[in-house]
Amino acid sequence: MAENIQCNYCENPATVHLTQIVNNQVKKIDLCEDCAKNKGLSSPQGISLSDMFSGALEGQETGKQGLACPVCGFTHSDFRTQGRLGCPACYKSFRPILMETLDAMHPGTHHVGKRPNHLMDRMDTRQRESHIEESLQQAIAEENYEEAAKLRDELAELRAKSELASATEPQQ
Amino acid sequence: MSINTLIKSGSENLHDSIPIVLSTRIRLARNLCDYPFPGWAKVAQKCEILSQAKDILKDVPSLKTATFYNMEDLSDTEKLILVERRLISRELSESSHSSGVLIARNQASSIMVNEEDHLRIQILRNGFDLSKAWKNINTLDSRIESKLDFAFSDELGYLTACPTNIGTGMRASVMMHLPGLYISNQVDKVIRAVNQLGMVVRGLFGEGSDAIGSFFQISNQQTLGESETEILERLSKVLVEIVKHECNARMLLVENERIKLMDKIGRAYGVLCNSHMLSSKESMSLLSLIRFAVDLGMLPDENRTLVDKLFMETQPGHVQVQLSSESGTDERDFYRASFIRKGFSTLPELNFDILKEQEFTKLFPRGL
Numbered sequence: 001m002a003e004n005i006q007c008n009y010c011e012n013p014a015t016v017h018l019t020q021i022v023n024n025q026v027k028k029i030d031l032c033e034d035c036a037k038n039k040g041l042s043s044p045q046g047i048s049l050s051d052m053f054s055g056a057l058e059g060q061e062t063g064k065q066g067l068a069c070p071v072c073g074f075t076h077s078d079f080r081t082q083g084r085l086g087c088p089a090c091y092k093s094f095r096p097i098l099m100e101t102l103d104a105m106h107p108g109t110h111h112v113g114k115r116p117n118h119l120m121d122r123m124d125t126r127q128r129e130s131h132i133e134e135s136l137q138q139a140i141a142e143e144n145y146e147e148a149a150k151l152r153d154e155l156a157e158l159r160a161k162s163e164l165a166s167a168t169e170p171q172q
Numbered sequence: 173m174s175i176n177t178l179i180k181s182g183s184e185n186l187h188d189s190i191p192i193v194l195s196t197r198i199r200l201a202r203n204l205c206d207y208p209f210p211g212w213a214k215v216a217q218k219c220e221i222l223s224q225a226k227d228i229l230k231d232v233p234s235l236k237t238a239t240f241y242n243m244e245d246l247s248d249t250e251k252l253i254l255v256e257r258r259l260i261s262r263e264l265s266e267s268s269h270s271s272g273v274l275i276a277r278n279q280a281s282s283i284m285v286n287e288e289d290h291l292r293i294q295i296l297r298n299g300f301d302l303s304k305a306w307k308n309i310n311t312l313d314s315r316i317e318s319k320l321d322f323a324f325s326d327e328l329g330y331l332t333a334c335p336t337n338i339g340t341g342m343r344a345s346v347m348m349h350l351p352g353l354y355i356s357n358q359v360d361k362v363i364r365a366v367n368q369l370g371m372v373v374r375g376l377f378g379e380g381s382d383a384i385g386s387f388f389q390i391s392n393q394q395t396l397g398e399s400e401t402e403i404l405e406r407l408s409k410v411l412v413e414i415v416k417h418e419c420n421a422r423m424l425l426v427e428n429e430r431i432k433l434m435d436k437i438g439r440a441y442g443v444l445c446n447s448h449m450l451s452s453k454e455s456m457s458l459l460s461l462i463r464f465a466v467d468l469g470m471l472p473d474e475n476r477t478l479v480d481k482l483f484m485e486t487q488p489g490h491v492q493v494q495l496s497s498e499s500g501t502d503e504r505d506f507y508r509a510s511f512i513r514k515g516f517s518t519l520p521e522l523n524f525d526i527l528k529e530q531e532f533t534k535l536f537p538r539g540l
Contacts, residue, residue, distance in 0.1 A: 072208045084288070086212040088205055088323035088331040091338075102328075102335055107370070108397020111329025113340040114310065118318040 007032035069093035125162045129155065173239040175250045178257075178279065179490065189476045190299050191467040192415050194347040194387070197258065198305045199294035200313050201332045201341035205323040209333035210271070210286040218270035218286050225285045228319045229274050234312060237277040244269050249497075252489030258296060263287055281312060288333050289341075291316070300411065302344060302404045310400075329396060339396030344404055345389045346411055347376075351464040352421030354386035355436070362414060370394050371410050384453060385460030385483070390414065426468070426527055434524050437465045445516045449502070450509040452488050459483045459512075469526045475519060482515045 007014045007030060014030035067076040074086025076094060085091065091098060103109050132155045139148040173181070203209060204224070207217050229235055243251065243264065251265040260273050264287040271286035284292040293316070295309040323331040330341035337343070353359050363373045374389045390411060392403050425433050440461035444450075450458075459479055466476040484490065486508045495503055 072212060074208075074212055078212075082211065084211050084333045085209060085335070087208040088203060088325075091325065091328055091331055098335060102338065102396060105336060106339065106394045106396035110327060111325070111339045111396060113329060113342070113399040114313075116314075116317045116322050116324050116330075118314070119322055119324060122321065 005030045007035050009035040067094060067097070122162070125158060129158055132158065173275075173277070175241075175246070175253055176493070178239075178275070179253065179485070179493070181277075181279075188298060189480050191476070192349055192418055193300040193411070194298075194349055194480070195258075196297045196299065196301050196305050196344075196346050197294060198302070198309050198342060198344045199292055200309060201289040201330065201337045201343075202291040202293065202313070202316070202320075203323040203331060203333070204290050205321045207290065210288065210290060211333055213286075215270060221290050222270050222272060222285050224320070225283075225291060226272075226274075228316065229283060231319070232312070232315050234281070234315075235274060235276060235283075238274050238281075239277075240272055240274045242272045243267055249489050249492045253493060256484065256487040256489050260284055261287060261292070264292075281308070283316075289337070300346060302346070302408055305344070306400060306404055336393075337395050340398075340400050340403065342395060342400055342403065343391055344407055345374075345391030346407070348388050348390060348411070348414060348418075349386060349460065349463060350388055350414070350418050350421075351386045351460055352418045352425055355433075356421050356425060358417070358421060359386075359388070362417060366390060366410060366414070369406070369410050371407060385456040387460065422464075422468070430527055434527065437461050437468075437470065438522060438524070441465070441516075441522050444512050445519075446513070447509045449505040450486075450512065451501075451505055452486060452491070452508065455486050455508055455512060456483065459486075465522060470522045470524065471519060478515060478519075482512055486511060 005014045005017070006012070010032060012032035012034065015033050016031040016036040017029070068074065069086055069090045070093060071089035072087035074090055074093075076097065079085060079090075079094065079097075085094070099109060132151055136148055136151040136155065139145075139151060204221060207213055207221055210218060210221075213221070226240055229238075229240075241254070246254075251260070254260040254273065254275075255262055255265050257279065259275050259279060259282045261284065264271060264273065264284050267286070271284075273285065274283045276282065280297065281293070281295050283294070293309060293313055295305045295312070297305045297308075325331060329339040332338050332341050350359065350362075353362055366373050370393050372391050372393045374391070376384050376387045376389070390407070392407050394403070398406075440458040444455070444458050444462065459482055462471070463476060463479045463483075465471050466473065466479060488504065491504045491508050491511075492499070495507055499507075
């Protein structure tokens with residue numbers, strides 16, 4: 001029965017097949033030998049199929065197999081066991097799953113409260129800085145020294161301004 | 173400032189206390205954008221966060237005289253005292269390394285570092301004052317934000333370790349004393365109604381704690397999709413409703429069950445004046461009845477602050493710190509009873525007659 005079935009976690013042919021009823025639904029899982037071992041199938045405690053289904057396989061059904069945050073390595077199943085996320089970037093990494101949760105949890109899914117204005121200004125300045133710097137490098141590469149001088153002054157002015165802003169006390 | 177000085181210098185919520193509403197607290201969850209959340213960060217990263225936060229926070233004008241406590245430098249009793257004063261959470265008190273708390277001299281604000289989130293900023297105020305608390309914490313937050321890059325997304329707001337806090341990252345809570353509803357078995361009904369309005373009811377020390385002494389914390393549950401002011405307005409409305417119900421329950425008790433009520437309060441007074449062994453649970457529920465007696469006019473108004481002070485200072489940690497480390501339960505219960513007897517020696521007798529001539533409008537707290 002199994003010769004053409006692929007492992008749910010990798011490209012290898014599946015040799016371990018499990019069936020269990022989770023939430024009144026029959027769930028099937030097919031694994032290759034290595035993945036079965038990695039998931040603890042050969043360990044004395046065995047695995048909770050329910051955990052696996054609620055984790056990776058549920059993801060697989062909606063195309064999110066093996067979801068992990070590329071920034072901090074936190075996985076979807078870590079989230080399911082801990083109820084907390086790994087880092088700020090996890091909100092982007094797990095967005096498809098999270099939005100549903102957030103919608104059920106809160107009256108809206110869009111922030112309408114306070115915004116960190118100083119941070120916004122800093123981000124804006126940094127973005128402009130890197131933009132000017134790019135143009136400056138390009139001007140130099142093209143030996144357009146008149147333009148380069150102009151951009152260098154612009155950059156110096158922007159930096160002086162942002163330094164001044166960070167040195168003064170914020171307005172209440 | 174040592175923990176002992178901190179106890180002696182008195183807490184923000186120990187003056188001019190009013191009936192029903194003890195204190196207002198707002199906390200904001202904030203995280204630095206370049207680090208994993210504390211629960212997932214490596215020890216070295218947590219150390220970096222801690223030292224960065226300490227550096228920045230000491231330059232905030234309103235925190236110039238604040239003291240920073242590293243959790244690893246505090247004994248279990250000292251941590252417990254900070255929990256009892258509501259300056260840190262139980263979660264922080266259980267963490268050992270690379271976490272700490274900055275506490276303002278007047279104990280009205282504190283900032284926990286590396287609790288569930290990198291920063292948990294809180295403002296604690298006496299009585300019912302959500303708008304002033306918000307004004308203060310908003311200013312404090314902006315000052316910190318002018319120096320630190322917080323994790324923020326245009327769409328989701330402030331990014332927090334737990335999705336339950338995302339958006340505003342704000343939890344506003346008010347500590348209420350509801351003996352009227354408690355004695356007349358109506359608390360469950362109120363809790364259900366409050367839950368339906370998107371608010372949570374917890375015991376004295378937050379998540380999972382009991383409703384000791386009929387003290388309840390009411391707070392907002394949701395943080396995304398509404399602005400801070402909208403959340404606070406909604407919470408305010410719910411609180412005013414609860415106050416009305418509590419006043420109503422008190423009136424009914426005085427009207428229909430006066431003798432039982434007088435007996436309950438009279439016994440509490442008798443035990444507190446004369447006992448020589450008191451557990452913290454017993455003393456809390458009896459002191460709660462004395463606070464109720466003050467609200468009803470059976471004791472002069474100024475004694476409410478004394479009751480609150482006794483309530484605070486007879487909690488387990490506060491008692492333990494006064495005794496040698498080998499002292500057990502019996503010694504603590506003996507110390508607690510003596511401390512309360514001494515406090516009660518300045519109290520006049522209970523005025524039972526006043527319950528017969530009660531002007532019920534007086535039961536309504538000022539400013540509500």
